[in-house]
Amino acid sequence: MTDQIRFNDGSAYERYMGVWSQLAGETFLDWLAPQTGLRWLDVGCGNGAFTEMLVERCAPVSVEGVDPSEGQLAFARTRPAARIARFRQGDAMALPFPDDTFDAAVMPLVIFFVPDPAKGMAEMARVVCPGGLVTAYAWDMLGGGFPYEALQFEMRGMGVAVPEPPSPDASRIDVMRDLWTGAGLGSVETLEINVQRTFTDFDDYWATVFGGPSVGQQLAAMSSEQLAQLCARMRVRLPVDATGRITYRARANAVKGRVPN
DSSP states (O other), rough: OOOOOOOOHHHHIIIIIIIHHHHHHHHHHHHHHOOOOOOEEEEEEEHHHHHHHHHHHHSSSEEEEEEOOOHHHHHTTTTTGGGGGEEEEOOBOSSSSTTTOEEEEETOOOOGGGHHHHHHHHHHHHHHEEEEEEEEEEEEETTOTTTHHHHHHHHHTOOOOOOOOOOOOGGGGGHHHHHHTTTOOEEEEEEEEEEEESSHHHHHHHHHHHHHHHHHHHHHEEEEEEEHHHHHHHHHSSSSOTTTTTEEEEEEEEEEEEEOO
């Protein structure tokens, strides 16, 4: 059994996952093409990486961000988005809002962390008004789409336990569609999102993953010999161009639907 994944350091998360979130979020928002002036809810907002995009791109009238980690929320409150967005602690499966409060709700890179995804999805639908938008995107965890899948694969190959989210199957595109249609949402559509990120060199990549909330603790517990072995494995595995840069790809699945009128 692996340890539970916890994200408590907003700054470390920004380098490790915030950049990836925004890369996928750009394509996601292009696909949504939402109206301006909406009341948004960002479920599992973390350090506010996607919230910032909502504020910059969608001209919302308001944004509420909910996350269980006060450390992440503290970072989110330092962002320019905080001039519009409000951030509070909360549980995706028991959202602290009345029915029909929002015009749109989003769960960015979070659904596989929700112990009961159907309950979390139902909560989003509950707090969104009739005709409103309920949507999410998530790394394809079981399909190899997670940005650091190669690192986790090599760690497992060395016998190192890698933390896993409680509901990895919820990020499958067919499961996401079933969750949305099963909740009675209409106009359900899905999308596969492919993105890539370039690291300056291996040192840049290694510094990023070593501070990563989902594997940092395990890496820190490894001996110097184990770390050297893992580095060697990753240097062979990662694609490096003539200048030493590493360009790595990831894949996410997205879903959207409307609350019935």
